[in-house]
Amino acid sequence: MTRIFQVTGPRGLDHDSPPMRLWHKAKQRGVWDPRSIDFSRDREDWLRLSDLERDVLLRLTSLFAAGEESVALDLLPLIQTIAAEGRLEEEMYLAAFLWEEAKHVELFRRFVDEVAEEASDLSRYHTPSYRRVFYEELPTALGRLRDDPSPEAQAAASVTYNMIVEGVLAETGYHGYHQILVRNELMPGMQQAVAYLKADEARHMAYGVFLLSRLVAEHGEPVWAAIEARMGELLAPALGVIEEVFEAYDEMPFGLTREDFSGFALTQFQRRSRRIELARGKSLEEIAGAPLDDDEAAA
Amino acid sequence: MAEIFTDEWAGAWCRAIQASDAYKSAAAGWDGAVAVVMSADPEYGVREERAVFLDLADGDCRGGRTAGTEELAAAVFVLQAPPAVWKRVLGREIEPIWGLMSGKIALAKGSISKLIPYTRAAKEMVEQAVGLEADFPPGWPREDDTP
Numbered sequence: 001m002t003r004i005f006q007v008t009g010p011r012g013l014d015h016d017s018p019p020m021r022l023w024h025k026a027k028q029r030g031v032w033d034p035r036s037i038d039f040s041r042d043r044e045d046w047l048r049l050s051d052l053e054r055d056v057l058l059r060l061t062s063l064f065a066a067g068e069e070s071v072a073l074d075l076l077p078l079i080q081t082i083a084a085e086g087r088l089e090e091e092m093y094l095a096a097f098l099w100e101e102a103k104h105v106e107l108f109r110r111f112v113d114e115v116a117e118e119a120s121d122l123s124r125y126h127t128p129s130y131r132r133v134f135y136e137e138l139p140t141a142l143g144r145l146r147d148d149p150s151p152e153a154q155a156a157a158s159v160t161y162n163m164i165v166e167g168v169l170a171e172t173g174y175h176g177y178h179q180i181l182v183r184n185e186l187m188p189g190m191q192q193a194v195a196y197l198k199a200d201e202a203r204h205m206a207y208g209v210f211l212l213s214r215l216v217a218e219h220g221e222p223v224w225a226a227i228e229a230r231m232g233e234l235l236a237p238a239l240g241v242i243e244e245v246f247e248a249y250d251e252m253p254f255g256l257t258r259e260d261f262s263g264f265a266l267t268q269f270q271r272r273s274r275r276i277e278l279a280r281g282k283s284l285e286e287i288a289g290a291p292l293d294d295d296e297a298a299a
Numbered sequence: 300m301a302e303i304f305t306d307e308w309a310g311a312w313c314r315a316i317q318a319s320d321a322y323k324s325a326a327a328g329w330d331g332a333v334a335v336v337m338s339a340d341p342e343y344g345v346r347e348e349r350a351v352f353l354d355l356a357d358g359d360c361r362g363g364r365t366a367g368t369e370e371l372a373a374a375v376f377v378l379q380a381p382p383a384v385w386k387r388v389l390g391r392e393i394e395p396i397w398g399l400m401s402g403k404i405a406l407a408k409g410s411i412s413k414l415i416p417y418t419r420a421a422k423e424m425v426e427q428a429v430g431l432e433a434d435f436p437p438g439w440p441r442e443d444d445t446p
Contacts (some may be wrong), residue, residue, distance in 0.1 A: 231401070232394025236418045239396070243416050262412035266400065273401040 006088050017288055018210040019093040022203050026096035030203070032196045034107035042115045042187035049186075053253045054116070059245065060177055062122035063130060065108035067170055070134045071161065072101040077145040078157055084149065093207060100200045107193055115187070127248075129240030137234060138165055151219040152226040155212060159230040162208025167272060168238040171201045172265040180254045202298040209272050209293065213279035217287045224280055231273075302434040303389070304337050304349035306365045313353055313363025315427035322427065323358040326420035330356050331375030333424070334366045336407065343382035344438025353424070376409035386439070388425060395425040 007013060014020055046054065079094045112118050126134070141160040144153050178194045181187050215223045242261050246252065279287055301307035316322050336350040352366035352374060364370070371377060380388075384403050387393045396418050398404035399411070406414070414421060 228393055228397060232397040235394070235396045235400055236422065239415045239418050243418075247416075258412035258415060259410070262410075262415055266411050269400050270402045277401075 006086070014089055014288075017089050018290070019087075019090040019207060022207055023089070023093040023096060026093065026100070026200075026203055030096060030100050030200055032103075034103050034110055034193070037107070037110070037189045037193045039111070039115050039187075039189040042111075042189040043117075045187045046115050050253065052249070052251075056249065056253055056256070057180075058116055058118060058122065059125040059248065060173065061108055061111055061116065062125040063241070063245070064170070064173060064177075065105070065112065066123065066126065067134060067165065067173075068101060068104040068108060070138055071165060071170075072098065072105050074139050074142040074161070075101065077142045078154070078161070081145045081149040081154060090207075090211075097204055097207065100204070104197060104200070107197070111190065111193075115190070127241070127244035129237045129244055132237045133165065133169070133234070133241060137237070141230075151215050151223050155215050155223045155226045156230045158208055158211050158215070159227055160234060162205060162211070163231065163269070163272065164234045164238045166201055166204050166208065167269060168235070168265050169241055171198070171205065171268065172242070172261050174198050174201065175264050176256065176260040179260055180256055184254055199298065205268075205272065206293060209275055210287070212276045213282075213287045213290075214284065216276060216279040217282045217284050220280070224277070227276065300432050300434045302436060303385070304335075304351055304365075308431070308433060309351035309353070309363035309365060311363075311431055312351070312428050313360040315431060316353070316355070316360040316363075316424060319423060319427055322420060322423040325423050326355065326358040326417060328357060329417050329420050331409075331413075332356075332370075332373055334371050334374035334377045334408075336366075336371075336377060336379040337385050338379060338381045340382045342438070343386070343440065344436030345382045355424075371408075374408060376414065377407040378404050379407040380404040382439070389429055389433075391429055395421055 015024070046057075049057070075094070075098050079091060079098065082094060083091045112122070138160055141157045145157055174194050174197050178191065178198065181191045181194065212227060216227070239262075242258070242265075246258060275293060301311055333353045333355055334350055335353070336348060337345060339345050339348050350366035350371065351363065352370035353363050354361040366374070378399070380398065380403060384393070384398060388395055388398060388404070393403070395404065399406060399414070399421075
């Protein structure tokens with residue numbers, strides 16, 4: 001097969017396409033270094049916390065850290081699928097996407113090593129719903145793409161990765177975590193890091209919504225049915241992850257409530273679901289030319 | 300066979316919930332009546348809004364009936380959707396939790412954060428309605444002519 005290079009041909013690169021817009025943002029705003037975060041005050045704050053407060057923060061850190069490792073490990077089959085379809089702009093953005101996930105892994109391990117100074121196995125915090133989502137559903141849905149790169153399989157993978165793991169869990173978790181730190185004037189280094197994480201995740205979500213919208217516009221109802229089915233399968237265990245955090249404690253410190261997580265999760269989820277559903281009956285040109293959404297604006 | 304969202308159907312739904320071990324275990328600790336509302340849509344043969352009330356407490360259903368103003372006020376959660384959505388829920392085409400989270404089923408009263416601990420109970424509750432043999436309003440679209 002003769003290879004035809006896009007970048008030396010008349011088409012060049014579509015800088016106005018959603019993935020290229022995200023790529024340009026990632027180059028400017030995604031370049032923070034986990035090693036440059038100053039954790040010195042964070043360590044002092046950590047030592048002043050009660051055992052219960054430390055346990056809650058260590059639990060959340062454990063969920064975030066393993067979650068980031070999981071998404072870093074599991075993204076490659078999607079990148080390979082997109083690359084095999086010759087979608088250069090999307091692959092370029094996904095390279096930044098994976099790089100950012102790797103930095104998130106580094107950040108949380110640094111927190112464990114230098115702030116919590118914790119050497120034990122934190123997987124003790126991984127509850128049944130968490131294990132189902134991160135140990136089973138995510139690797140299975142992404143791994144399936146190696147043998148089945150169909151649009152329906154891509155949609156199921158993206159729902160699992162972007163809408164559930166990143167949208168319902170990571171983004172919501174970071175929102176709640178950031179609120180704890182700001183509200184209690186704790187750990188300024190982690191506050192800064194979580195602000196970076198949130199901006200990175202907003203770009204990831206914008207890509208996920210674009211990808212699902214493109215798949216719906218291009219392949220129609222079978223893809224939308226796959227999206228609905230996957231949402232139906234995973235929303236209960238995803239919400240179970242949040243619930244199991246609260247079930248683990250008789251009393252939550254930091255004034256942390258379920259509302260800190262669930263209200264935000266619901267608003268974000270509904271907005272994105274509607275945007276994807278609106279892609280039914282739209283053309284690819286309309287999807288590519290869609291104005292900035294809230295995620296892209298926040299990125 | 301009872302027609303959906305009628306007094307008789309609500310009673311049958313409640314009895315099915317009472318008989319469900321899966322619901323019992325999932326709903327332990329749940330304390331709060333639920334009203335389920337189907338808005339009017341003449342295209343589905345539903346000329347006026349219909350609502351049913353389930354008096355749920357700690358894994359049991361203590362009664363099911365149509366819901367008036369009093370029941371809607373007493374319900375801790377009110378779930379509302381048009382017939383097109385309930386048709387898809389009862390046909391197992393959409394999971395109730397996806398319906399709620401996506402806004403297809405509106406949580407007209409109550410907080411999603413209070414529902415989250417009971418997502419499995421909500422699923423089992425709807426599952427019992429799905430399993431009922433039921434009649435549909437005259438004009439309710441068949442499978443092959445859903446608008």
